Amino acid sequence: MKWLIIILLVSSAACAQVKMNSLTGKKNITLKNPKPGIIEVNSLIKEIFKKIESGLKANSIDFFKDEFGDIVSMTIGPDEHGYYSANQAVSVLVNYFSERRLSSFEFSVISEKDNVPYATGRFTCIQKGIKKTAQVYVSLTRQDSSWVISQFNIY
Amino acid sequence: MRNPAERNIRPALWGFFICLAIAGILHVIGIFVPSYIRDRWDAEFNARKSQNEQIIRGAFQDRVDQLKEILDNISADTSLVAKMRSSDFPDALTAFKKLKTYKLNADQTVDIVDSSGNPHAWNGPSVTNRYADILNKNSKEVFTQVSQHGLRTYITVGRCIVPYEYYLLVSEPLELNSPISNRFVRRTSLSDDLSQNLKVKVAMRMPGAAQDSQGELVVPILNEENNEIVRFVLEEKTAESEIDSYTETVSTLTGIIIALCSIFAAYAGIIWISYKRKIWLTFSVSFVLLWALRIIWRAVDFPGAIINGRLFNPKIYSSQFAYGLTSSLGELILSISTIAVTAWLFFSYFVLTDRKKTIINKPASLTKRIYAVLLTGMIGLLLLWMFRGFSEALRSFVFDSTIRFINPSEILLDVESTLMLANVLLLGGSLLLISTALIREARNTLFLSFDISAFSIRVFYISALLLCIPLFIWIDKTPQSQYFSILLFIIFSVVFAELLYYWKKMSIADASMKWRMAVIILLGAFFIGAPMMHQKLQQREQRETEAAAKELLRPSDNWLSFIVLDGIRTAAESVRSEYASIDIPEAGKTNLAFVLWTKTLLGKEGYNSALVLYDIEGGEADRFVVGMSNPEQKEILTHVFEGEENAVHFIGRTGRKKLGKLYGAWIALRDKNEKFIGSLALLLSEQQRNSIYTQELEPLRQFADRFESSMVREIAFHEYKNDVLEFSTGIKLNPDNYLSPDISSELLKTASPVLWKDIKINDNRTRTVFVGSMELPGKIVSISLEKLDIRWELFNYLKEFFVCLGILAAAGIYLSIRKRRQTNTLFFGFKGKLFLGFACITLLPLAFLSYYNRQLVSEQVQEQAESALYRELYQLQERIGIYVVDEEDFIQGVNNDFCEALAGEYGADFSIYRDASVHASSLSELYRAGFLDERLNGDAFAASVLGDMNYFLTKEKIGSVEYVVGYSPIIINGTNVGVLAVPTLNREKQMEAELAKRNAYVFGIYAIVFGIALIGGGLLALRFADPIRQLTIAAKDVSEGNLAVRIDTHSNDEIGILAGSFNEMVERLKKSREELSKHERESAWKEMAKQIAHEIRNPLTPIKLSIQHLRQAFKDKAADREEILQRVTQTVIEQIEALSRIASEFSSFARIPESKYERLNIDELLAETINLFREVKEISFIHTPSSPPAFIIADRDQLRGVFINIFRNAIQAIKKTGTITAASCLEKHLCIIRISDTGPGIPEELRTKIFEPNFSTKTEGMGLGLAIARRVIEDLGGTITCLSEKGMGTTFEIRLPAGQ
Structure with a gap:
């Protein structure tokens, strides 16, 4: 009995090492020897935007939940603006989309100007029986030599 | 006898099955609901339509009724209305004062207007500048009207109080005309409320608006004259959306029922297991049930689905750890509470429960010693590993939350900070409980394995734990906490473990020990957790500051660039599709710039921005600006028009001390035929002021809320x-x-x-x-x-410490209530009451002082702010007086440009009113847009224009922000030509900062004084209570028979006298007892001697007679003298044997036998005894053994002797036939044996005597059997009682402590 309890304690303590994105390091594709001032390889950025698009179409944040940066600026709805950690950003979006069923989404603009990539698109959803549309804006930034989502706005 | 476990479980099981059944029914309903709704949708839809109509009309009518109630109240005011009816309009000032007495909310307005629509008195913001339009449309005495004015649509209820002369109007906003929701405008919308209620989109439209779309339901609202005044348009609801609604409701209900189900199941499980009395099983099952309950609650989203407020909003806190168990603050609280209960169970199992009764003293083998050392090392590393997890959890609490833990302006923490701190304390406390239990386990293992002193054991295991620290630091590549915190944690755990030993050794009472444990654990958790949390806050601030600096380094912000670009395209598209018919040069008349601004995201969010319209020639046609100065606009516009169309341009800085970029873009405007009709420029300032009325520099909007204590540093x-x-x-x-x-x-x-x-x-x-x-x-x-200096840090710690004290107080109250229920005594003894008394006496005056001081400071700061405002009003008046010499100067010269220039010079915005309307202002665009009311505040009008007050202050609101406005009349050549209004929002912040400073500095002193008073009070309580405690212990000793106890006291006060009296009393008691004892011994010996003499005489008599008879027979040479000899010999032998028995029994009674204690199965012993008497004829024996088997610790022979005695008495009591029943059972910690017979019973008067020595109703025997039995049972710590009724038989009940 005593050994069982100790084993339980060890395993729960091991699980209690909370996975912080910044602690374990981003799992994004990192660049080798990034040069300042030079725009990144397009495919990396496009891949992230593609994940976001697929995720929103499938109504699932899991597709891109690992792509958030340490600090994410989010505007969800009118006058609700804030800065959240990566974990919070995922939860806020999960919460938001749990109340809405997306019927369609596509990024209409993807831009990499001035080394600050962003994409925007419009989605349609049903919320409590009411059909609504909203615009999504996502921008990326560099963090530890990889690209992460730094801004996610829905308005 | 019904099993008590069954009794208590039954209601829980009922609850479980009922809930399960309901959940099943709901699930089935959920399956059939979609098809049911689809089949009946047409009929349902029609029914729903009429229901919706009723609801909409009802909601509108409610609004009307509320306003009519106010109208009726005012109309009934005879002092106001009667005068008006008698054509004697009361003094305007009186009318204003009267109207002010009627309670309205911030948006409601009361107006008294004449037939031309001119207001004579009012209270509240203006509804329209053309009241005549409202009056002209209505001819009834009481009427209802809906009108649009500026940003809002209003509902007005009016009454004609003097025909053709005066009207009383009560109004409030119904709807916002533009989709704005920002800091200037509070969103009120009846159609939004109806949409929420009816779960379908509802829009409000004026009569004559654009054609309604097909598939919409129109609900017209008519007034008293049956004219349509407004209409509501509902989007058609589909069957699928209805199904979605129902499915969601059913799903939520099912979740709640399942959660209740799990509670009943857990409760039943815990009750069932507690009766098993196997500690390890209780612990394991409780652990499993607890976590199963937690996981089920998470799975069904309980109670988040019901509460759904900030507690369960991930914007406050959220982590991805443990599959959603920490997905919000509410879930985190539940999970940590579960961890705390688990830790307590663990601690109870390892520490509080006596699992082993005997310690086997034999030397441990080498293997066991190695195992003990390895176990200690492993436990040390495990503790550090768990502490690392605790540090990571704290990091998550800070980094994954938007909670502002440090708010310098408040004395107490807000709700969210308090809850998070409670989480830290609970988690820290759980960690300390588990670590203490593990340390004890290590200590015990070492103690069993090594034959050395307790002190050496301590040195050994503490050294081992401390050595683990550098080892762990070497292993851990990503350390989460400072070394000092780790050391503090180990020290606390060791100290707590040692204290537990000490308390057990001192036999501290259970309740008192629990209280001490609570104090140590909470204080430990606080002193370890609070500094770590502050460290994490510092790290968070560091991270955010770095992010802010990196933002500043970026050439431009892509989001702001995007919304400017998006804005001009949206505005251009609106012009093309909706407003092409409007002539751009005439745009100013329709406020087109403002209207287009509201359609962009800049308008929706309320960013400091400007939209400028130009005609074909490039002349400015209309402009709307908010929060940007003229120089800023000029600077960026120049840059914008030098650049290309449809692209964003920016400037790096906006002023000498102002941080932030300016963004701008321009676009050509075209109509549907692509004809060029003008151009449009959209400007944005990155520097966002929280209010329109401050020129204070603020951090960038992006990080405005991110810095703690920004108010005071x-x-x-x-x-x-x-x-x-x-x-x-x-x-x-x-x-x-x-x-x-x-x-x-x-x-x-x-x-x-x-x-x-x-x-x-x-x-x-x-x-x-x-x-x-x-x-x-x-x-x-x-x-x-x-x-900031140390006082701020102390202030924050003190606030957090109060939370700790609050939890301690709650724990104290809980323990107190529990003890009172169990023992009917209060939890706190004399010492505790003394201490509490000292604390209250100190705290109350301090609290009063603190409150009074705060009020005083608040008033002082308020006075300072008002003085500053008065000074500003005076200075502005003086300046205006320089430029304006007469009324014509005032009317012509005082315009918006004049005000803007003066505002720029003084650094403060202001407005000037003339005849109750705004005449000029430095914020003219806000008046034009409808953000600010063009009409002068009613109170200010009454005071400054009608009254003779030179200065008047009032609180007003813009959006959700409250501020104070100062008013002062502008007198030129003795004539009141207007009113100057200056707001003071920026000073609110200064006042808050000042209050915060006072709070921190003064509060800290109060807290230190309180702390000193508590410590002093505690020491005094100890000193005063000690003699009482000694008296209590001494009295208890005396009651247990120890008369050697004496109290040492050297004081000459009342306590000293009491102690002396006590000592004398005990001395006298001792002497009395000795005398009594001697007397009793003598009596007992006399009695025994009598008894012995009596008993010995009995057999001696027949012996004497027999020998006399034998002597005579041989003397007479009787023929049967041989027979006589045999008889006499037999008699003598028998009587000698009787004498021998008497001697044995007395010897047995007097002697204390040597007992051999062993673990006995009661039922086996009963069965043995029954077998001895099986041969007795006509008596049957029934034996009901205990389930589970009952064991006790006793001497087998002695206990058998007791049973034999009782059985023999029973057999003797049953005259002919009968039954003897023997039953045993376990009840809590007692073993109960009942031996019953069907004899005649024992009369009541004899029942009390049967256990006395020498009492017997039989002709043979000494009457010592039951006395011996009672002695044996009492020696075992049990009781024996006799239950009997004449004619009903007798039952002997023996209760003995059960042995495991």
Whole structure:
């Protein structure tokens, strides 16, 4: 009995090492020897935007939940603006989309100007029986030599 | 006898099955609902339509009724209305005062207007500037009207109080005309409320608006004259959306029922297991049930689905740990509470429960010793590993939350901070409980394995734990906490473990020990957890400051660029599709610039921005501006028109001390035929002021809320180019013109160009970050955070400590109530009551003083602010007086440009009213847009225009922001030509900062004084209570028979006298007892001697007679003398044997036998005894053994003797036939044996005597059997009682402590 309890304690303590994105390091594709001032390889950025698009179409944040940066600026709805950690950003979006069923989404603009990539698109959803549309804006930034989502706005 | 476990479980099981059944029914309903709804949708839809109509009409009518109630109340005011009816309009000032007495909410308005629509008195914001339009449309005495004015649509209820002369109107806003929801405008919308209620989109439209779309339901609202005044349009609801609604409701209900189900199941499980009395099983099952309950609640989203407020909003806190068990603050609280209960179970199992009764004393083998050492090492590492997890959890609490833990303006923590701190304390406490239990386990194992002293054991295991620290630090590559915290944690755990030993050794009462444990655990959790949390807050601030600095380094912000670009395209598209018919040069008349602005995101969010319309020639046609000064607009517009169309341009800085970029873009406007009709420019300022009325520099909007304590310390931004200071926002923190070479060279050496330094700027201590730009070499941005002195830190810790004290107080109350229920005594003894008394006596006056001081400070600060406002009003009046010499000057010369120029000079916005309407203002665009009311506040009008007050202050609101406005009449040549209005929002912040400082400094002193008073009170309570405690212990000893106890006291006060009296009393008691004892012994011996003499005489008599008879027979030479000899011999032998028996029994009674204790199965012993008497005829025996088997610790022979005695008495009592029943059972910690017979029973008067020695109703025997039985049972710590009724038989009940 005593050994069982100790084993339980060890395993729960091991699980209690909370996975912080910044602690374990981003799992994004990192660049080798990034040069300042030079725009990144397009495919990396496009891949992230593609994940976001697929995720929103499938109504699932899991597709891109690992792509958030340490600090994410989010505007969800009118006058609700804030800065959240990566974990919070995922939860806020999960919460938001749990109340809405997306019927369609596509990024209409993807831009990499001035080394600050962003994409925007419009989605349609049903919320409590009411059909609504909203615009999504996502921008990326560099963090530890990889690209992460730094801004996610829905308005 | 019904099993008590069954009794208690049954209601829980009922609850479980009922809930399960309901959940099943709901699930089935959920399956059939979609098809049911689809089949009946047509009929349902029609029914729903009429229901919706009723609801909409009802909601509108409710609004009307509320306004009519106010109308009726005012109309009934005879002093106002009667005068008006008698054509004697009361003094206007009186009318204003009267109207003010009627309670309205912030949006409601009461107006008294004449037949031309001119207001004579009012209370509230203006509804329209054309009241005549409202009156003209209605001819009834009481009427209802809906009108649009500016931003809003209003509902007005009116009554004609003097025919053709005066009307009373009560109004409130129904709807916002533009989709704005920002800091200027509070959103009120009846259609939004109806949409929520009816779960279908509802829009409000005026009659004659654009054609309704097909598939919409229109609900017209008619007034008293049956004219349509407004209509509501509902989007058609589909069956699928209805199904979605129902499915969601059913799903939520099912979740709640399942959660209730799980509660019943857990309760039943815990009750069932508690009766098993196997501690390890209780612990394991409780653990499993607890966590199963938690997981089920999470799975069904309980109670988040019901509560759904900020507690369960991930924006407050959220982590991805443990599959959603910490997905919000509410879930985190539940999970940590579960951890705390688990830790308590663990602690109870390992520490509080006596699992082993005997310790086997034999030398341990080498293997066991090695195992003991390894176990100690492993436990040490395990503790540090768990502590690391605790540190990571704290990191998550801080980094994954938006909670502002440090709010200098409040004395107490807010709700969210309090809850998070409680989480820290609970988690820390759980960690300490588990670590203490593990340390005890290590200690016990070492103690069993090594034959050395307790002190050596202590030294050994403490050294082992401390050695684990450097080992763990060497292993851990990503340390989460400071070494000091780790050391503190180990020290606390060791101290707590040792204290537990000490308390057990001192036999501290259970309740008192629990209280001491609670205090130590909570204090330990606080002193370990609070500093760690502060450290994490510092780390968070560091991270965010770095992010802010990196933002500043970026050439432009892509989001702001995007919304400007998006804005001009949206505005251009609106012009093309909706407003092409409007002539651009005439745009000013329709406020087109404002209307287009509201359609962009800048307008929806309320950003400081401007929209300018130009005609074909390039002349300005209309402009709407909010929060941008003229110079700023000019600067960016020049830049914008030099650049290309449909592209965003920006300027790096907006002013000498102002931080932030300006963005702008322009686009050509075309109609549907692509004909060029003009152009449009959209401007945005990155610097966002929280209010329109402040010129104060604020951090960027992006990070405005991110810095803790920004109210009471300066945060300055600096920019360097090639080590030369180019720009700084610092006032106190204005650095040198050149960057220190050490810093720039250190920055170059770092891998990522970020460097933190503690530096002094103008003798102010700061923590400054320097960030170099990767794209622009030579450019460095730095942010300096002023360091606050120690008093602020203390203030924060004190606030947190109060939370700790609050939890302790709650624990104390709980323990007190529990003890009172169990023992009917209060939890706190004399010492505790003394201490509490001292605390209350100290706290109450301090609290009163603190409150009074705070009020005083608040009043002083308020007075200072008002004085400053008065000064400003005076100065502005003086300046206006310089420029304006007569009324004509005032009317012509005082315009918006004049006001803007003066406002720029004084750094404060203001407005000027003439005849109750705004005449000119430095914020004219806000009046035009409808953000500010063009009509002068009613109170201000009454005071400044009608009354003779030189200054008047009132509180007003814009959006959700409250502020104070000062009014003063403008007198020119003795004539009141207008009213000057100056708002004071910026001073609100100063007042808050001042209050915060006072709170921190004074509160800290109060807390220190209170702490000293508590410590002093505690020491005094100890000193006063000690003699009482000694008296209590001594009295208890005396009651247990120890008369040797004496109290030492040297004081001469009442306590000393009491102690002396006590000692005398005990001395006298001792002497009395000795005398009594002697007397009793003598009596007992006399009695025994009598008894012995009596018993011995009995057999001696027949012996004497027999021998006499024998002598005579031989003397007479009787023929049967041989027979006589045999008879006599037999008789003598029998009587000698009787004598021998008497001697044995007396010897047995007097002697204390040597007992051999062993673990006995009661039922086996009963069965043995029954077998001895099986041969007795006509008596049957029934034996009901105990389930589970009952064991006791006793001497087998003695206990058998007791049973034999009782059985023999029973057999003797049953005259002919009968039954003897023997039953045993276990009840809590007692073994109960009942032996019953069907004899005649024992009369009541004899029942009390049967256990006395020498009492017997039989002719044979000494009457000692039951006396011996009672002695044996009492020696075993049990009781024996006799239950009997004449004619009903007798039952002997024996209760003995059960042995495991």
